[in-house]
Amino acid sequence: MTIGVVIAGIAGLFAYAAGWLTPNALTPARIVNTLEEVNGRHPGFRRNHAKGVCVSGYFNSNGRGTELSKASVFQPGRMPVIARFSLSGGQPEAADAPDTVRGLAILFTLPDGEEWRTAMINLPVAPFRTAEGFTDLVLASAPDPATGKPDPARMQGFFARYPESAKAMELIGSQPLSSGFENSRFNSLSAFRFINAAGSVAWVRWSVAPVQPEPVATTRLDGTNKNWLFDALIASIHSQPLAWHLIVTVAQAGDPTDDATIPWPADRRQIDVGTLTIDRVESEDTSPARDINFDPLVLPNGIAASDDPLLSARSAVYSQSFTRREGEPKNPSAVSTAETAR
Amino acid sequence: MANGPTQFAVLSRILHWLMAAMLLTMLFIGVSMVASLGDYHRLVAIHRPLGIMILILAVVRLVNRMFTTLPPFPPTMSDWERRVASASERFLYALMFALPLVGWGMLSAGDYPIVMFGPLHLPPLLPANRMLYAVLRETHTVLAFLLFATFLAHLSAVLFHTLVVRDRLVHRMALWSIRFHKAKIETD
Numbered sequence: 285m286t287i288g289v290v291i292a293g294i295a296g297l298f299a300y301a302a303g304w305l306t307p308n309a310l311t312p313a314r315i316v317n318t319l320e321e322v323n324g325r326h327p328g329f330r331r332n333h334a335k336g337v338c339v340s341g342y343f344n345s346n347g348r349g350t351e352l353s354k355a356s357v358f359q360p361g362r363m364p365v366i367a368r369f370s371l372s373g374g375q376p377e378a379a380d381a382p383d384t385v386r387g388l389a390i391l392f393t394l395p396d397g398e399e400w401r402t403a404m405i406n407l408p409v410a411p412f413r414t415a416e417g418f419t420d421l422v423l424a425s426a427p428d429p430a431t432g433k434p435d436p437a438r439m440q441g442f443f444a445r446y447p448e449s450a451k452a453m454e455l456i457g458s459q460p461l462s463s464g465f466e467n468s469r470f471n472s473l474s475a476f477r478f479i480n481a482a483g484s485v486a487w488v489r490w491s492v493a494p495v496q497p498e499p500v501a502t503t504r505l506d507g508t509n510k511n512w513l514f515d516a517l518i519a520s521i522h523s524q525p526l527a528w529h530l531i532v533t534v535a536q537a538g539d540p541t542d543d544a545t546i547p548w549p550a551d552r553r554q555i556d557v558g559t560l561t562i563d564r565v566e567s568e569d570t571s572p573a574r575d576i577n578f579d580p581l582v583l584p585n586g587i588a589a590s591d592d593p594l595l596s597a598r599s600a601v602y603s604q605s606f607t608r609r610e611g612e613p614k615n616p617s618a619v620s621t622a623e624t625a626r
Numbered sequence: 627m628a629n630g631p632t633q634f635a636v637l638s639r640i641l642h643w644l645m646a647a648m649l650l651t652m653l654f655i656g657v658s659m660v661a662s663l664g665d666y667h668r669l670v671a672i673h674r675p676l677g678i679m680i681l682i683l684a685v686v687r688l689v690n691r692m693f694t695t696l697p698p699f700p701p702t703m704s705d706w707e708r709r710v711a712s713a714s715e716r717f718l719y720a721l722m723f724a725l726p727l728v729g730w731g732m733l734s735a736g737d738y739p740i741v742m743f744g745p746l747h748l749p750p751l752l753p754a755n756r757m758l759y760a761v762l763r764e765t766h767t768v769l770a771f772l773l774f775a776t777f778l779a780h781l782s783a784v785l786f787h788t789l790v791v792r793d794r795l796v797h798r799m800a801l802w803s804i805r806f807h808k809a810k811i812e813t814d
């Protein structure tokens with residue numbers, strides 16, 4: 285009898301730890317299920333930012349980052365990068381649209397074999413503060429089958445429940461949209477900690493700011509080309525390498541580090557720590573970047589997570605999406621090898 | 627029999643309880659981290675180096691096991707019980723090696739850096755390969771459940787012998803030294 289109680293008790297604790305006894309609690313698997321319900325299941329593709337193209341190049345560090353972080357990525361020198369431009373949303377065949385959120389994910393390979401992965405978007409702040417907010421936004425902004433557009437009443441309900449999202453959307457709406465991937469600024473949104481060689485900690489956010497003010501190439505926007513944003517990017521890279529400055533913004537005491545919906549004051553110190561150059565483009569069909577999880581918490585020594593709840597949640601959800609898609613058959617990318625070769 | 631050891635060697639006993647605590651911790655961390663959002667990162671950061679520690683200790687334990695004499699099974703254990711006990715011991719040893727190796731291999735196949743602490747990281751065990759990652763990721767879970775089930779069976783058997791048969795089976799693995807009261811065992 286005692287034995288049965290002991291064994292059942294341990295097994296019960298295990299089931300509780302696994303989340304099996306709390307079917308309504310939000311978990312990485314349930315967030316990915318929500319993405320699949322809203323977008324449909326597209327085997328082999330990322331569950332969000334499903335449409336993308338892979339690029340590569342290098343990062344030239346100017347050494348100025350060493351003041352803040354001992355990460356070897358900031359030592360003066362050049363290191364290879366592999367990256368992926370994407371559009372948000374879970375539909376790999378979606379038509380490019382100017383107001384779809386653009387993403388840039390980068391993997392830096394450091395000289396000592398460490399890696400730094402970062403996934404950024406072109407919004408100035410995050411439209412949600414937590415994983416719950418993200419999930420509810422996905423549900424609220426799902427197209428209404430009757431109109432094909434998000435139901436305004438549901439969006440209103442969402443903003444009422446998440447006032448920080450309403451404020452963030454106001455700021456996002458007030459900023460002009462850049463015309464292409466090439467002249468977009470991409471932001472980490474979440475804060476991170478930089479630890480320098482002396483052990484002192486700085487709280488930072490980072491961005492990559494475009495060197496080219498306009499897309500080098502343009503493509504027709506006549507509704508027949510579903511990939512016009514990607515095609516312009518491809519043509520630009522074929523005509524000349526594209527470059528972005530890696531800008532680190534340093535927080536002052538009191539700046540929120542646990543809330544990516546709130547911008548930091550514009551006068552915060554910004555340090556240009558080096559230049560990212562993109563000189564090759566490749567379709568997901570052949571690039572290894574397709575099978576890279578751009579987990580924002582794959583960080584080198586000298587960069588660490590902040591208290592922003594989005595970071596751990598993103599890491600968990602990306603992992604779940606990665607595990608699902610890697611086990612599925614590969615399907616051709618909307619941005620094909622023929623397209624990237626042009 | 628009278629002259630043989632009545633307990634496992636001291637090092638064996640220390641390794642047994644140390645690894646029991648580590649393995650149980652790992653199982654709970656593993657199963658909760660995949661369901662967790664806010665604690666995921668903290669748990670993964672413990673899970674990886676703890677897994678490698680277990681792998682290192684598993685090597686130490688196997689070497690130790692090969693060079694020590696085991697105490698005999700108590701006479702209260704039947705033939706089939708002895709066979710099951712020996713088989714489950716071999717199975718547990720296999721899992722102590724397989725789980726960390728599959729975890730390491732799985733991260734390699736998934737093209738992840740194998741970060742331990744600070745700048746310390748391990749080389750990939752396998753080439754990056756999406757299907758290999760998917761298979762090993764699944765295997766890791768299945769092996770973990772098998773380990774948990776085997777642990778529960780092992781615990782049930784020891785509790786049954788100790789509490790119902792009252793043959794003091796658990797004393798063979800006690801961390802402190804136990805004088806065996808031979809007469810007591812035989813009369814119980």
